[in-house]
Amino acid sequence: ADFNYNPVTAQAHANIALIKYWGKRSVDLNLPAVGSISLTLDALKTTTTLQFDENLNEDELQLDYRKVTGKPLDRVTEFLDIAAETSNRPRAKIVTKNSFPTGAGLASSASGFAALAVAADKALNLNHSKEELSRLARKGSGSAARSIYGGFAEMKCGSSFDDDKDDYAIPLHDESHWDLRLLIAVTSTDKKDVGSTEGMVRTAKTSSFYQGWVENQQADLEEMRSALHAKNFEKVGELTEHSCFKMHGLAMSGRPPLLYWNAATTETIHTVWNLRKKGIAAFVTIDAGPQVKILCQPDRAELIKQAVLSVNGVKNIIETKPGPEASIVQSEI
Ligand code: PMV
Numbered sequence: 001a002d003f004n005y006n007p008v009t010a011q012a013h014a015n016i017a018l019i020k021y022w023g024k025r026s027v028d029l030n031l032p033a034v035g036s037i038s039l040t041l042d043a044l045k046t047t048t049t050l051q052f053d054e055n056l057n058e059d060e061l062q063l064d065y066r067k068v069t070g071k072p073l074d075r076v077t078e079f080l081d082i083a084a085e086t087s088n089r090p091r092a093k094i095v096t097k098n099s100f101p102t103g104a105g106l107a108s109s110a111s112g113f114a115a116l117a118v119a120a121d122k123a124l125n126l127n128h129s130k131e132e133l134s135r136l137a138r139k140g141s142g143s144a145a146r147s148i149y150g151g152f153a154e155m156k157c158g159s160s161f162d163d164d165k166d167d168y169a170i171p172l173h174d175e176s177h178w179d180l181r182l183l184i185a186v187t188s189t190d191k192k193d194v195g196s197t198e199g200m201v202r203t204a205k206t207s208s209f210y211q212g213w214v215e216n217q218q219a220d221l222e223e224m225r226s227a228l229h230a231k232n233f234e235k236v237g238e239l240t241e242h243s244c245f246k247m248h249g250l251a252m253s254g255r256p257p258l259l260y261w262n263a264a265t266t267e268t269i270h271t272v273w274n275l276r277k278k279g280i281a282a283f284v285t286i287d288a289g290p291q292v293k294i295l296c297q298p299d300r301a302e303l304i305k306q307a308v309l310s311v312n313g314v315k316n317i318i319e320t321k322p323g324p325e326a327s328i329v330q331s332e333i
Contacts, residue, residue: 001084001085001086001089001124001125001126002124002125003052003089003090003123003124003125004052004122004123004124004125005051005052005053005054005090006051006123007049007050007051007331008049008050008051008119008122008123008328008331009047009048009049009050009119009328009329009330009331010047010048010050010115010116010118010119010122010326010327010328010329011045011046011047011048011115011326011327011329012045012046012048012110012111012112012114012115012118012144012147012148012326012327013040013041013042013044013045013046013111013114013147013150013323013324013326014040014041014044014045014046014100014106014108014110014111014147015038015039015040015041015110015111015143015146015147015153016038016039016041016182016285016287016293017036017037017038017143017146017243017285017287018037018038018039018152018224018236018239018240018243018285018295019035019036019037019217019220019221019224019239019240019243020036020243020244020246020247020285020287021034021035021036021142021143021155022034022199022200022203022213022247022250022251023200023203023204023210023213023214024142024197024200024201024204025157025158025161026161026162027197027201029139029162029163029164030138030139030141030142031157031158031161031164031167032142032155032157032167033157033204033214034157034213034214034217035154035155035156035157035217035218035221036143036146036154036155036221037152037153037154037155037172037221037224037225037228038143038146038152038153038154038155039151039152039180039182039322040146040147040149040150040151040152040153040175040322040323040324040325041182041320041321041322041323042175042320042321042322042323042324043099043100043318043319043320043321043323044098044099044100044106044108044111044318044320044323045098045099045100045111045323046096046097046098046099046108046111046112046114046115047096047097047099047115047329048094048095048096048097048112048115048116048119049094049095049096049119049331050092050093050094050116050119050120050123051092051093051123052089052090052091052092052123053090053091053092053093054090056090056091056092056093057091058077058091059073059076059077059080059091059092059093059094060091060092060093060094061073061076061094061096062093062094062095062096063096063097063098064096064097064098065097075140076094076116079113079116079120079139079140080092080116080120082136082139083117083120083121083124083126083136084120084124092123094116096112096115096116098111098112100318106184106186106289106291106318109140109141109143109144110141110143110144110146110147111144111147112140112141112144113137113139113140113141113144113147114137114144114145114147114148114326115326116137116140117133117136117137117140117144117148117326118133118148118326118327118328119328120136121133121136122328130148130149130171131168131170132168133148133326134146134148134149134168134169134170135164135167135168137326138155138164138167138168138169142155142196143155145167145168145169146169147326148169148325148326149169149170149171149174149325149326150171150174150175150322150323150324150325151171151172151173151174151175151176151177151322151323152171152172152173152177152178152228152322153169153170153171153172154169154170154172154221154225155167155168155169156168156169156170157217171325172225172228172229173228173229174324174325175321175322175323175324176322177228177231177322178228178231178322179297179298179321179322180233180295180296180297180298180321180322181295181296181297181298181300181301181319181320181321182293182294182295182296182319182320182321183293183294183296183301183304183305183308183317183318183319183320184291184292184293184294184317184318184319184320185264185268185291185292185293185294185308185311185314185317186291186314186315186316186317186318187262187264187265187268187290187291187292187313187314187315188262188264188289188290188291188315189315192260192288192289194258194288195288196288199251199254199258199288202254202255202256202258203250203251203253203254203258205254206254206255207250207251207253207254207255208253209249209250209253210250213246213247213250216246220239220242220243223235223239224236224239224240224243227239233281233297234281236283236295237281237282237283237295238283240283240285240295241283241284241285243285244284244285244286248260248261248286251288260286260287260288260289260290261286261290262290262313263312263313264290264311264312264313264314265286265290265291265292267311267312267313268284268292268294268308268311268314269284269292271307271308271311272284272292272294272304272308275303275304275307280296280300280303280304281296281297281300282294282295282296282300282304283295283296292308294308298321301319305317305319
């Protein structure tokens with residue numbers, strides 16, 4: 001590779017899956033077993049500066065002003081080896097910052113690896129296409145493949161077990177397509193004890209629901225694509241909840257079972273459903289953690305926020321809207 005020794009800074013935004021990704025075709029190559037569709041989120045931004053330095057003996061990672069070692073650093077080192085296609089490379093200093101509170105229990109691997117992929121592409125003078133950047137980001141974290149794009153994106157699922165030529169995300173609509181709101185109700189800031197990879201592997205091995213999940217995904221993806229295109233909010237919301245509960249039902253049906261929710265998660269679901277009975281359109285989705293994300297339209301956001309803030313155990317709410325694609329930016333750090 002052709003190393004650029006100047007600092008390069010990239011930013012990327014987290015995303016929420018409306019049609020969920022759960023299950024891997026290959027753990028080694030990080031290939032998904034199903035496609036997924038997501039919305040990129042404006043308020044959840046990661047900014048990463050990468051600089052190769054011939055004087056360093058190992059990579060150095062700083063996250064939100066703190067030096068990080070151990071597993072997170074190993075993941076970054078491994079990722080840079082993959083991007084450079086060699087482990088025989090100059091070491092780098094990586095300084096990364098999240099716009100959202102660290103330790104808020106929000107997945108930062110999507111925005112983190114998307115930003116790192118874009119920064120590595122520039123620092124290694126790779127000139128990757130978006131498709132290639134998405135494929136690279138996927139090697140860090142499956143959901144990161146979607147954060148390369150703004151607005152709505154679809155992660156494709158290939159069929160080969162030993163290559164990733166068809167495993168990358170494509171853009172569906174950019175962030176100007178539809179003005180929606182996502183309210184993130186934070187119910188716990190504890191670190192989760194079963195990460196997504198471990199959870200997916202367990203589910204695939206032990207749940208008798210797994211095959212049904214994989215077989216039905218294509219139909220959900222097709223319906224979601226047309227509902228997004230038509231901006232049919234009720235349909236998008238219904239499909240979003242369906243995919244979320246199907247994924248969690250799948251996780252719960254593993255052995256031992258996996259339950260990512262706490263009491264406030266359940267209470268928030270019921271609060272949103274009660275609002276819906278009163279004619280207020282709002283739909284929930286939940287990832288591999290206890291936070292509840294509520295999809296709504298801008299004119300209903302404030303009312304829903306007030307109702308959900310009164311739920312026992314809801315610590316705070318982050319309000320966000322469709323966000324932009326990952327990009328190189330002027331260094332902020
Ligand atoms: O690729 P990961 O490890 O970020 O897994 C993502 C899994 C879910 O967040 C639960 C679903 C999704 O599609 O984002």
